[in-house]
Amino acid sequence: MGLVDLVTGRRGPSGFGSSSTAEDVTNGIDASNLTILITGGASGIGAEASRVLAMRGARVVIAARNLTAASEVKNAILAEYPKARIECLKIDLSSLSSVRSFAAEFLATKLPLNILINNAGIMMIPYELSPDGIEMQFATNHLGHFLLTNLLLDKMKETAKESGIQGRIVNLSSIAHIASYSGGIQFSHLNDKAWYSDTRAYSQSKLANILHAKELAMRFKAEGVDITANAVHPGFIMTPLMRHTFYIMRVLKFFSSFLWKNVPQGAATTCYAALHPSLKDVTGQYFVDSNKSNCSAYGRDPELAHKLWTFSQELIDKHSPS
Ligand SMILES: NC(=O)c1ccc[n+]([C@@H]2O[C@H](COP(=O)([O-])OP(=O)(O)OC[C@H]3O[C@@H](n4cnc5c(N)ncnc54)[C@H](OP(=O)(O)O)[C@@H]3O)[C@@H](O)[C@H]2O)c1
Numbered sequence: 001m002g003l004v005d006l007v008t009g010r011r012g013p014s015g016f017g018s019s020s021t022a023e024d025v026t027n028g029i030d031a032s033n034l035t036i037l038i039t040g041g042a043s044g045i046g047a048e049a050s051r052v053l054a055m056r057g058a059r060v061v062i063a064a065r066n067l068t069a070a071s072e073v074k075n076a077i078l079a080e081y082p083k084a085r086i087e088c089l090k091i092d093l094s095s096l097s098s099v100r101s102f103a104a105e106f107l108a109t110k111l112p113l114n115i116l117i118n119n120a121g122i123m124m125i126p127y128e129l130s131p132d133g134i135e136m137q138f139a140t141n142h143l144g145h146f147l148l149t150n151l152l153l154d155k156m157k158e159t160a161k162e163s164g165i166q167g168r169i170v171n172l173s174s175i176a177h178i179a180s181y182s183g184g185i186q187f188s189h190l191n192d193k194a195w196y197s198d199t200r201a202y203s204q205s206k207l208a209n210i211l212h213a214k215e216l217a218m219r220f221k222a223e224g225v226d227i228t229a230n231a232v233h234p235g236f237i238m239t240p241l242m243r244h245t246f247y248i249m250r251v252l253k254f255f256s257s258f259l260w261k262n263v264p265q266g267a268a269t270t271c272y273a274a275l276h277p278s279l280k281d282v283t284g285q286y287f288v289d290s291n292k293s294n295c296s297a298y299g300r301d302p303e304l305a306h307k308l309w310t311f312s313q314e315l316i317d318k319h320s321p322s
Pocket of ligand 1: 042065094118140233234
């Protein structure tokens with residue numbers, strides 16, 4: 001999908017385009033046999049995706065760091081769909097110990113897990129280290145999701161096997177991944193303040209989301225695991241994500257309003273990747289406007305994906321309780 005398609009809303013091969021909403025792309029889909037976990041479902045794209053997934057009958061678990069906001073989203077969905085099945089659990093993706101506690105709490109519920117949507121994110125924040133001493137955007141957007149996914153994989157594999165329904169992992173990336181640091185990922189200077197750029201660090205974390213999905217897809221294929229993993233760019237949507245770039249984004253939107261989506265449109269590609277039946281067996285791909293698209297050369301580099309996996313695992317091992 002190109003710029004013309006984005007601006008005009010012209011539909012692509014999937015039958016959907018930039019103006020399709022999450023309701024459009026899931027129209028007629030019965031998700032009542034699915035349990036879906038979505039991180040950051042308490043605002044923006046995640047809240048709308050949670051609403052539409054619940055509307056299609058799925059049991060939705062919202063993993064949020066702000067449980068009050070998550071409960072408000074849950075209550076709003078229940079007011080609209082009294083039969084919706086929603087739970088809210090606390091997670092702070094920037095903290096490896098919080099991710100571990102969350103996974104333990106989720107696994108203790110004994111719920112199945114068909115679909116994991118790694119949606120939570122922060123953008124272009126001033127330099128900061130996570131509680132584990134890792135650059136904050138990488139820690140939150142990538143590393144927390146990397147650990148979460150690994151901790152939930154056995155549950156997803158078990159669910160796919162027992163239900164006979166292919167599992168899906170959807171990573172929220174961004175077109176911003178194309179503007180990462182030279183080399184793609186700053187393996188040697190990840191936490192180095194002198195090398196830090198708020199925009200490049202965001203782009204790096206979003207590149208990591210793509211590489212993570214690619215490596216998962218490659219591993220699942222090699223192991224014969226019935227789970228797919230894909231990454232999506234949702235479009236440009238004015239959400240609380242922009243809180244650190246509020247004025248710049250307002251000005252940018254003023255001059256480029258034709259490039260922006262509303263929140264229901266912004267949640268479409270996520271819901272398409274999570275639920276659409278045409279994506280059975282489709283894995284390791286990058287979607288924009290609910291259509292397959294091309295990511296950057298770094299995003300397609302299997303060696304970089306493998307290196308990021310090893311690097312992420314080593315970081316986690318270093319911060320594991322002994
Ligand atoms: N909006 C866009 O134009 C755009 C474009 C490309 C990609 N994306 C991606 O889409 C995803 C969703 O973004 P959005 O626009 O919907 O933004 P949003 O409204 O700010 O939603 C992000 C969610 O992530 C949560 N979150 C942030 N840090 C967290 C942490 N440490 N632990 C747990 N949850 C945390 C936020 O919680 P709080 O409310 O507590 O902060 C919020 O609920 C992000 O991954 C973003 O990178 C968005």
